[in-house]
Structure formats: C-alpha cells, structure tokens
Amino acid sequence: MSLRHALLGLLSERPASGYDLLKRFETSLANVWPATQSQMYGELSKLAAAGLISVSAEGPRGRKEYTLTDEGxxxxxxxxxxxxxxxxPRSDTLLRVFFLGVLTREQAGDYLTGLMDxxxxxxxxxxxxxxxxxxxxxxxxxxxxIALEYGLRFNEMKREWARWAATQLR
Amino acid sequence: MSLRHALLGLLSERPASGYDLLKRFETSLANVWPATQSQMYGELSKLAAAGLISVSAEGPRGRKEYTLTDEGxxxxxxxxxxxxxxxxPRSDTLLRVFFLGVLTREQAGDYLTGLMDxxxxxxxxxxxxxxxxxxxxxxxxxxxxIALEYGLRFNEMKREWARWAATQLR
DNA sequence: CGCCGCATGTAAGTTGTTACATGATTGA
DNA sequence: TCAATCATGTAACAACTTACATGCGGCG
Structure with missing residues (x-):
C-alpha cells in the first residue's frame, strides 16, 4: 500500500505528471521504493478516483498534471x-546465507566476498x-x-559484516 | 521466486512436512523471508510437480513428508x-523519511526516535x-x-543512524 | 469424550512485473 | 524528415495476503 503514499509524497512538493513522477522514481526513490511505469499509471488513476489527487492541467500528448488535494x-x-x-522486508541476500552449507567452504567464501564487492x-x-x-x-x-546517509551506513555495515563472516568460515 | 528456494533449502537439511516447514518459517526464517501457510502449501505442490521434491512418506491426518530430490x-x-x-528491497521505513517535510520538526523528530525504540x-x-x-x-x-549477527549489526546501525538523524533536525 | 494441536487445502483480492501497444512533439 | 523523447495506457502473469473451510489424532 505504500506506492500510493510515495506518489502522494512526491506530489506534496509540486504538481507533476505520471511521466515526471516516473523520473523521480528512477532517480531519488529507486533505492527505496522502485516502481514500474505500468503500476504507476494505474495507481494514479485510482488516487484521482479516490479524490486524493486531481488533474490540475492538461498538456500536449495527453499529458495530465496531477495536484495533491487537501484530502491527499x-x-x-x-x-x-x-x-x-x-x-x-524480505532479504534474498540473507536467505542465501542460511543455506550456504550445501556448498563447499570455498564457494560459500566466494559468495561472501561477492557481497563485499x-x-x-x-x-x-x-x-x-x-x-x-x-x-x-x-x-x-x-x-x-538523511536517507542517503542511511544508504551509506547500511552498505558500510554490510561490507564489514561480510568481511567478518568470511573469517568465520575458517 | 525465492520462496521455492527457501523451501528447497530447509528440505536440504532433512525431510519435512508442510506443517513442519511452516514452523521453521515462523522461527528461524521469520525475519528473513516470511511466508504464509497458504502460500507454502501451494508452492510445495508446484515443487513436487516439477520434480524438485517428492513425497517420501505419508502420515496420519494426511501428513505428507517431502524429501529433496537430486534435481532439487x-x-x-x-x-x-x-x-x-x-x-x-523496498523500505517502508525509509520511504517515510523522504516525506517528513510535510510534518512539523517535532513530529519528524518523534518519528525518528520511534525508529530508535x-x-x-x-x-x-x-x-x-x-x-x-x-x-x-x-x-x-x-x-x-552469521545471519543473526547481520540482524544485530543492522539494528545497531539503524539505531545510531536514527540518533544522528534526529540531531540533524536541529 | 472433548479440546487442542496437527495438517492440508481453496478462494478472492491486492500488489508488482513484463511485455505489448500506440501515438504526439520537438529539435537536429 | 526522422529519431529521440514525451506520454499514457492495457493484458497476462506471478507473488503475496487474508479469510474461509475441513477434519483427524492424541492426550488428559
């Protein structure tokens, strides 16, 4: 249910079209809440139908600019x-760790150094x-x-954890 | 697509029934790859149909014990x-951070201290x-x-980041 | 004999992915 | 003029959630 809130959030800054929003998703939100074009246009229609956003302008090529309403x-x-x-959240990366026992120690080590990289x-x-x-x-x-700082700290943590884990295998 | 691999992974240790596997999901894998009963039984049927696991024993109450095959x-x-x-992975927690600007500083601070807690x-x-x-x-x-250590380090990182972020607001 | 835990399943709905489909506008 | 970008949409499918449905077996 958070895609709708991501859209409301972006529109709280300034009005935008679906296309504009898509660009924002590909840049700033890509690491936090990826979304596809397909999903976005559908969600925008629903939000408009629910009255949380409204079409504030129409431009060339069928462009529809949405604005956040008070309800939104x-x-x-x-x-x-x-x-x-x-x-x-589910973690594919971490799930794999549980099952490294079916590999050789060397392969398991490779996996962990791969995570470091x-x-x-x-x-x-x-x-x-x-x-x-x-x-x-x-x-x-x-x-x-602040969000970026989270990403930096998170990746540093992961790197150091993977380094430590690799030493545990010996 | 990782639920199937989680099931294969658990079955690589020892044969088990859907019910057994469900318990394992509720304990060890709960923080990494949560899954519902509903989803599991369906996936087990598919895995059996695909020949990656097979029914190795049947017990009371329709219990079916699955074993990993060589293909699996x-x-x-x-x-x-x-x-x-x-x-x-998507992060609901972090997505919210992007939009704290629509709240008062005090409310934003409350959110961050909430994350610390x-x-x-x-x-x-x-x-x-x-x-x-x-x-x-x-x-x-x-x-x-090793996976548990990840959880410990991750939460320590999140706590310190939230502490730091709260100071940034001033 | 009755309750709790074992045990499996189905159905309906939501969210997300991939692929397909179409067309207008602008700038080189 | 023609290619890149702007711009929106639909269809089919996969993954996940919530709720409903059923019944046996063992233990006290």
Missing amino acids: LAELRHWLTETEPQRN LSDRELEALRELERTIDWGDDQLSVYGR | LAELRHWLTETEPQRN LSDRELEALRELERTIDWGDDQLSVYGR
Missing part, C-alpha cells in the same frame, strides 16, 4: 504519524549520487540527505 | 552459485533469540549465527 495531504500526514512502518560498488554509486545531486535547502534535500 | 539439490546449488541476489526492541528480541536457540555445530547453526 491529510492522508499523507495520517500515514506518517498514525501508522507503523511494519513490513520487515557488491556493497563497495553500491557505496561508490551512492557517493557519486551525493556529488551529482544539487542539494538545496528545501525539505526534500534535508530528508533526502 | 542441483537447483538449490545453482541458485546459490549462479544467480545474483538482486532485488533491492523500534531498533532497540528488535535488538533485544534478537539477543533473546540468540540465548534460546540451541546452537549446535551443524551447518545451519554456523550460517544461522
């Missing part, structure tokens, strides 16, 4: 303050993102940086 | 060694789990401990 903003605030972030690459990508983003003083910048 | 073990190894753990509680639960589990020398214990 209220729903966004309600979600943020009254509901618990719960869903403990993955975290390194991810860290580099996040640092690159940090450099390229135009950090202003707006709200999204403040909280965007 | 091969598939498990293939998954572990040849495929990339990819799906960067959540991590603390999770840490306590994992430490309790560490105490109660009967850690043997078997494969699953070795790798289960």
Whole structure:
C-alpha cells in the first residue's frame, strides 16, 4: 500500500505528471521504493478516483498534471504519524546465507566476498549520487540527505559484516 | 521466486512436512523471508510437480513428508552459485523519511526516535533469540549465527543512524 | 469424550512485473 | 524528415495476503 503514499509524497512538493513522477522514481526513490511505469499509471488513476489527487492541467500528448488535494495531504500526514512502518522486508541476500552449507567452504567464501564487492560498488554509486545531486535547502534535500546517509551506513555495515563472516568460515 | 528456494533449502537439511516447514518459517526464517501457510502449501505442490521434491512418506491426518530430490539439490546449488541476489528491497521505513517535510520538526523528530525504540526492541528480541536457540555445530547453526549477527549489526546501525538523524533536525 | 494441536487445502483480492501497444512533439 | 523523447495506457502473469473451510489424532 505504500506506492500510493510515495506518489502522494512526491506530489506534496509540486504538481507533476505520471511521466515526471516516473523520473523521480528512477532517480531519488529507486533505492527505496522502485516502481514500474505500468503500476504507476494505474495507481494514479485510482488516487484521482479516490479524490486524493486531481488533474490540475492538461498538456500536449495527453499529458495530465496531477495536484495533491487537501484530502491527499491529510492522508499523507495520517500515514506518517498514525501508522507503523511494519513490513520487515524480505532479504534474498540473507536467505542465501542460511543455506550456504550445501556448498563447499570455498564457494560459500566466494559468495561472501561477492557481497563485499557488491556493497563497495553500491557505496561508490551512492557517493557519486551525493556529488551529482544539487542539494538545496528545501525539505526534500534535508530528508533526502538523511536517507542517503542511511544508504551509506547500511552498505558500510554490510561490507564489514561480510568481511567478518568470511573469517568465520575458517 | 525465492520462496521455492527457501523451501528447497530447509528440505536440504532433512525431510519435512508442510506443517513442519511452516514452523521453521515462523522461527528461524521469520525475519528473513516470511511466508504464509497458504502460500507454502501451494508452492510445495508446484515443487513436487516439477520434480524438485517428492513425497517420501505419508502420515496420519494426511501428513505428507517431502524429501529433496537430486534435481532439487542441483537447483538449490545453482541458485546459490549462479544467480545474483538482486532485488533491492523496498523500505517502508525509509520511504517515510523522504516525506517528513510535510510534518512539523517535532513530529519528524518523534518519528525518528520511534525508529530508535523500534531498533532497540528488535535488538533485544534478537539477543533473546540468540540465548534460546540451541546452537549446535551443524551447518545451519554456523550460517544461522552469521545471519543473526547481520540482524544485530543492522539494528545497531539503524539505531545510531536514527540518533544522528534526529540531531540533524536541529 | 472433548479440546487442542496437527495438517492440508481453496478462494478472492491486492500488489508488482513484463511485455505489448500506440501515438504526439520537438529539435537536429 | 526522422529519431529521440514525451506520454499514457492495457493484458497476462506471478507473488503475496487474508479469510474461509475441513477434519483427524492424541492426550488428559
């Protein structure tokens, strides 16, 4: 149910079309809440039907610009303050760890060093993102940086954990 | 597609019924790959039809004990060694951070301290789990401990990040 | 003999993915 | 003019959730 809130959240900054929103998903939200084009257009229709957003302008090529309604903003605030972030996310990466026993120690070690490399690459990508983003003083910048910091710390943690785990195998 | 591999992985240790597997999901795998009863029974049927597992015994109350076949073990190894753990998981928790700007600073701070508390509680639960589990020398214990360590480090990281983020708001 | 736990299944609905389909506008 | 980008949508399928449904077996 969070795709709808992601859309409401983005629209709380400024009106946008489905296409615009898609771009935002591919950049800032890609690491947090990926969504496909297909899913987005469907969800936007539902949100409009529910009155949480409305079509505020129409442009060329059938472009529809959506604006958050008062009800939409209220729903966004309600979600943020009254509901618990719960869903403990599934982790493919970690699931595999449980079953490394069916491999040789060497193969298991390879898997763990592979994870280290993955975290390194991810860290580099996040640092690159940090450099390229135009950090202003707006709200999204403040909280965007906080989210980015999470990614940095998370990947550092994963790298060190994988390093430690590899030593455990011996 | 990983539920099937989780089932294959559990069956690689020893044969079990759907009911047995469900218990394992509720305990060891609950934090990594939650699954419902409904989903499991369906997936077991599919795995049996595909020849990756087979019914090795039938017991009272229609109990069916499944055993991993050679093909099933091969598939498990293939998954572990040849495929990339990819799906960067969605994070409800982090998504919310992006939109804290629509709240007051105080409300945003409350959210972050709420996350700290959540991590603390999770840490306590994992430490309790560490105490109660009967850690043997078997494969699953070795790798289960490694997975648990991940959980501990992850929650410590989240707690410290949330603490840091709360200070950023001032 | 009655309750609790064992044990399996189905149905309906939601969310998310992949692929297909179409067409308008703009800038080189 | 033609290619890239803008722009929206639909269909089929896979994964997951929630709720409903049923019944046997063992133990006290």
